[in-house]
Amino acid sequence: MEFSYEAKDSYAEVKADGRLNMVSAPKLREFVTDVIAGGSNRIVVNLENTAFMDSSGLGALIGCLKAARQAGGDLRIAAVQPQVRMVLELTSMDKVLTAYPSAEQAFGND
Amino acid sequence: MVSPTELRRAVVIEDDPDIRGLLVRVLAKQGFEVTHAGTGMAGVAEVRLQQPDLVTLDLNLPDIDGLEVCKLLREFSDAFIVMLTARADELDKLTGLDNGADEYISKPFSPRELQSRINALFRRRPSAEADSASRSELQRATEVQQSLLPKEDIRVAGYDVAGLFRPSRSVGGDFYDWYQTPDGLHLTFADAMGKGMGAALIAATVRAVMRSTGRRQDLDGAFAAASKAIATDLDSSNSFVTLFHARLAAATGTVSYVDAGHGLALHIQAGGTARRLPSGGPPVGAWAGTQWPQSDLLLAPGDSLVVVSDGVLDVFESVEAFTAAVLEAAQNQESAQSASGAIMALAPADTAEDDVTVVVVRRLPEGAAA
Numbered sequence: 001m002e003f004s005y006e007a008k009d010s011y012a013e014v015k016a017d018g019r020l021n022m023v024s025a026p027k028l029r030e031f032v033t034d035v036i037a038g039g040s041n042r043i044v045v046n047l048e049n050t051a052f053m054d055s056s057g058l059g060a061l062i063g064c065l066k067a068a069r070q071a072g073g074d075l076r077i078a079a080v081q082p083q084v085r086m087v088l089e090l091t092s093m094d095k096v097l098t099a100y101p102s103a104e105q106a107f108g109n110d
Numbered sequence: 111m112v113s114p115t116e117l118r119r120a121v122v123i124e125d126d127p128d129i130r131g132l133l134v135r136v137l138a139k140q141g142f143e144v145t146h147a148g149t150g151m152a153g154v155a156e157v158r159l160q161q162p163d164l165v166t167l168d169l170n171l172p173d174i175d176g177l178e179v180c181k182l183l184r185e186f187s188d189a190f191i192v193m194l195t196a197r198a199d200e201l202d203k204l205t206g207l208d209n210g211a212d213e214y215i216s217k218p219f220s221p222r223e224l225q226s227r228i229n230a231l232f233r234r235r236p237s238a239e240a241d242s243a244s245r246s247e248l249q250r251a252t253e254v255q256q257s258l259l260p261k262e263d264i265r266v267a268g269y270d271v272a273g274l275f276r277p278s279r280s281v282g283g284d285f286y287d288w289y290q291t292p293d294g295l296h297l298t299f300a301d302a303m304g305k306g307m308g309a310a311l312i313a314a315t316v317r318a319v320m321r322s323t324g325r326r327q328d329l330d331g332a333f334a335a336a337s338k339a340i341a342t343d344l345d346s347s348n349s350f351v352t353l354f355h356a357r358l359a360a361a362t363g364t365v366s367y368v369d370a371g372h373g374l375a376l377h378i379q380a381g382g383t384a385r386r387l388p389s390g391g392p393p394v395g396a397w398a399g400t401q402w403p404q405s406d407l408l409l410a411p412g413d414s415l416v417v418v419s420d421g422v423l424d425v426f427e428s429v430e431a432f433t434a435a436v437l438e439a440a441q442n443q444e445s446a447q448s449a450s451g452a453i454m455a456l457a458p459a460d461t462a463e464d465d466v467t468v469v470v471v472r473r474l475p476e477g478a479a480a
Contacts, residue, residue, distance in 0.1 A: 022305055059349060059396075091392060092390070
């Protein structure tokens with residue numbers, strides 16, 4: 001799994017490309033924590049190229065969300081693919097982790 | 111430095127939040143999955159839970175002495191222990207004693223120094239030994255997981271109940287548990303996040319807590335109390351568990367249940383339709399302040415309650431395809447046991463990366479012998 005990061009006007013966009021599983025989940029957590037530590041607390045995780053997510057991956061997203069909220073900001077997810085959406089819906093985590101169609105729209109209204 | 115398949119865990123035991131944060135960052139950068147504790151006793155519990163490869167231990171902790179903690183850890187852990195002390199003058203004295211620690215570092219320390227000392231420790235351990243250590247950990251995790259499954263078949267008049275469990279090579283956190291009650295039965299079906307010993311130990315906690323609340327009459331209250339206890343335990347490990355808990359009143363066929371993030375229970379009706387029971391909220395431990403509603407369904411004669419783990423879901427494109435396949439597999443089966451087998455066979459053993467667990471509670475058609 002590959003991570004990249006881009007600072008936008010009002011948020012930081014993190015892209016997570018590949019499979020978000022037990023191996024890559026701690027790395028996502030570390031990557032996002034570093035972005036937050038660097039001063040960004042409004043994070044969009046772009047999941048456009050995340051084809052698969054298991055429970056560890058979901059755990060990492062939850063951890064990142066908690067960290068962003070802790071820092072006074074928020075974390076939102078964008079461009080969610082079918083398998084990831086399925087996991088979010090089954091676990092009712094779609095009510096906590098709000099999914100937006102695109103990264104640009106995630107913080108579009110605030 | 112670290113191959114992607116090799117997961118190393120570290121536990122940081124340190125009361126100063128700033129130093130703790132720094133240690134966590136440095137170790138995470140080295141590829142460790144890091145958890146932490148702020149006191150000696152919490153640290154011992156964390157090491158027991160995580161079974162880490164590395165522990166950093168502050169000598170001066172608020173509750174018990176770091177040397178005492180080290181002694182306690184050595185009773186059950188063979189992790190590398192790196193002891194940190196703010197008093198440089200203590201170093202000589204410490205290193206001269208056999209405290210069970212592998213390395214001593216004085217504060218303030220540079221992240222680079224810490225990194226190179228840790229790398230040196232891991233170079234000392236031959237990789238064959240590490241391999242066999244991780245194999246034996248998997249073996250132990252499998253034993254823990256197997257020990258959680260119910261030992262006896264369950265016999266409730268008018269019902270046929272069966273469960274099957276197939277562990278994956280890497281040991282997931284699945285288990286199911288059931289027991290008879292004067293009214294019928296209680297069923298717990300859970301999947302702890304992650305794999306290996308960590309997941310197996312969380313599963314063990316969940317089983318114990320769910321059993322302990324079985325005597326409470328109100329399911330709502332029992333689940334609220336249980337989830338609170340489990341969430342407290344999960345908090346330190348940044349983990350969660352999906353949990354489906356149901357109580358059957360055998361005389362009426364009423365099943366009362368609470369679903370925390372599982373979402374893979376089906377009510378299969380005698381007429382040949384399947385209704386998936388959506389989860390009532392996130393998994394336990396995932397989100398603070400969650401409350402889960404209790405729901406009820408009526409098992410008519412010939413109906414079944416089928417609970418399946420996500421190891422079966424993984425082979426399907428969608429939840430709808432999964433539901434249809436489970437319905438087809440469960441239909442026209444002789445018994446709950448054969449239905450469980452047919453559902454498990456949906457996830458071929460050679461491709462399944464996750465545990466596969468299936469429980470079937472079938473209400474016998476009217477006139478059938480129990």
